[in-house]
Amino acid sequence: MSPDELKDKVANTSGIVLYFKNDACGPCLALRPKVQGLIETDFPKMEFEIVDTAKEPLLSRDYNVFSNPTILVFFEGKEYIRKSKNIGIGELRKEIDRLYKMVF
Numbered sequence: 001m002s003p004d005e006l007k008d009k010v011a012n013t014s015g016i017v018l019y020f021k022n023d024a025c026g027p028c029l030a031l032r033p034k035v036q037g038l039i040e041t042d043f044p045k046m047e048f049e050i051v052d053t054a055k056e057p058l059l060s061r062d063y064n065v066f067s068n069p070t071i072l073v074f075f076e077g078k079e080y081i082r083k084s085k086n087i088g089i090g091e092l093r094k095e096i097d098r099l100y101k102m103v104f
Contacts, residue, residue, distance in 0.1 A: 003058050006049070011077040014103055015046035017096075020060060020070040022053045027085070028069040034089050035071060043096055045104045075103045 001009075010016055017039055021028035032050070039048045053060045053068055063072060065084075073081035073096055081095050 001049070001051075001056070001059075003062050006051070006059060007062070009047075009049070010074050013047050013074070014076060015043070015100065016074050017046060017048050018051055018063065018072040018074070019048065020051045020053050020063070020065045020068060020072070022068045024054070025068040031069050031087060035087075035092070038089060038093060038096075042093060043100050046096075046100070073099070075099050 006018075010018070017035070019032060019035055021032060023029070036048055039046050051059050051063075051065075053065065060066070065072075067084050069087065070082070070084045071087060071092065072079055080099055081092070083092060
């Protein structure tokens with residue numbers, strides 16, 4: 001996905017999670033299915049996009065992502081949550097839930 005395509009998608013989607021990862025990152029590989037499952041089951045109206053920082057370095061630059069994994073959560077085109085490295089699923093769920101209920 002090009003930087004412009006992702007920018008448009010974020011701007012025109014009510015709720016979206018961007019998951020920045022790298023295949024050489026063990027925590028990225030372990031955390032992704034947990035985060036993706038959380039979004040699919042608990043927040044079904046949100047979209048989930050995976051961004052490979054090794055293949056898409058411009059997207060990492062555009063979103064100021066300097067470490068993997070990084071999770072960005074946008075509602076109505078605005079970034080509300082940014083988590084990097086040590087990410088707790090329970091904490092992430094609580095933070096998304098509060099905003100999700102306001103938007104949807």
